Amino acid sequence: MIVGTRGSNLATVQTKYIISELSKITDEEVEISIVKSTGDKITDTQLYNMDPKGIFTRELDLAVLDNEVDFAVHSMKDVPSELDPDLEIVAVPIRESPHDVLISKLGWNELPPGSKMGTSSLRREAFCNHHQKNFKLEPLRGNIETRIKKVMMGECDATLMAEAGLIRLGLTEYIKERFPLNYITPPAGQGALAIITRKDSELKTQLNELNHFTSFQEILAEKTVLKELGIGCQWPLGAIARSKNGKLNLYCVLLDKQGHVLSDVTITDSINNAEELGKKAANHMEDYI
Template identity: 65%
Template sequence: MIVGTRGSELALTQTNYIRNRLFDLTNNEVETKIIKTTGDKITTSQLYNMDSKGLFTKELDRAVLEEEVDFAVHSLKDVPTELNEDLEIAAVPIRESPNEVLVSNYSWEDLKKGSTLGTSSLRREAFCNMYEKGLELKPIRGNIGTRVEKVLDGEVDATIMAEAGLNRLGLTKCIKNRFSLDYLTPPAGQGALAIITRKDSLAKNTIRKLNHHESEQEVLAEKTVLKELGIGCQWPLGSIARVNGNELSLYSILLTQKGEILHKAKLKSPIGEAEDLGKKLANDMKEFI
């Protein structure tokens, strides 16, 4: 089998994890093919000022469709809510931490008014504004290592990142604070991977063995909120679902760019009703968009 992936250190680390898991299952080697995506080629723009649908995934998905590769590994938060009709998410492996973290030489409490925080995320910008810390927000782009270096080199005083990526790259020593999920709510799907195949792929049944049911249900609820609202990163929306036994809880918060809370809601359902839960919460939120 051949797997398609982006060429960043994180993407390759995630892909190698999947390759090793598949080797354990099948005892067969998986070849890696690196494919550069549109998002990798753009280094200056704020993502929310662009048409970001499939920015980091569409070239990989095209390679799957054209059978250049058998499957692709994505960060699930990058996967559009509407896939090509011939593709599907064959598996969602066990989820890493969905939390957001602060990378800085200063703690969140010690960041004073006028401190610079680098981010190209409208959601993170909105949360910073909500907490009225008076931070100077500056655009920052690049892979995880590049953004960490910009903080360590003093280009900015701090940045906010996904804990999952730092965990996967062994950079946990760079974490100054870990935010709770309700204090700084992540985007739908953060911390999870999506393995994309063609619907008619012979590899699909083997890849499905990597699926983690609880993780799949969590991200299904979160992504359903996005799908039903029809919004992308142009709106500051945080969504997080968590499984506790046979119960699934879903929390979403919608902000303005200035940090005003438009609506927030928390609902629960049995674990097998993730999609219905996401639809119900989105329906409650639609009138505020």
């Protein structure tokens, strides 16, 4: 069995976690195949200035389609809303924290106006503007370790990151502050992993055993919003679904680049109606796209 993954430390750690979980249900050996994505190759421009669809997943998905690997492990937030018709997300393992966090030597409210905030996320830029921080927003690309080093060395004063990646890499000591989900709302799928294989794969049944129902339903609601609106990272949109007592609460907020809220919506329904929940949220917001 061969699994495809990107070559970053985080991608490798995530993939090894999946292999470890697989070892509990099968004795079959799993080999890792590193595939470099377009997003990994282009490091000198903001992500939202590039074609966003599948920028970190396209090459891996092609490897699955071409039978070079049996399945791929993605960070869910990188997975485009529209998959190739011959591919399927067969499992979403239990979700890690979806929160955004601050990496800085100073706290969020200690950073003075004009502080250099390094980010390549239009959403994060918009939330900085929304909270009237008056930061100097600068591009910051690279893997997690590289971005942390640039902050610690003073190349920029702060950056915002997904808490999940720092937890998985054991780098939580660098977290200065953790933001509430309605203060800096994450992108759809943050904190979750996607296991993707061919629809005709004989491994589907095995891989599906790694699925965590609640996490899958949360992601389904969030990703349905993007699919219905037909947008990706070129729009400052936050979407987060959380489950409690058999219910799913979905909160979405759409901003412009200057940080003004164009539309926000909160909807609650049965966890079994995740897709319908996403469609309702998108319907509420579609006039602003």
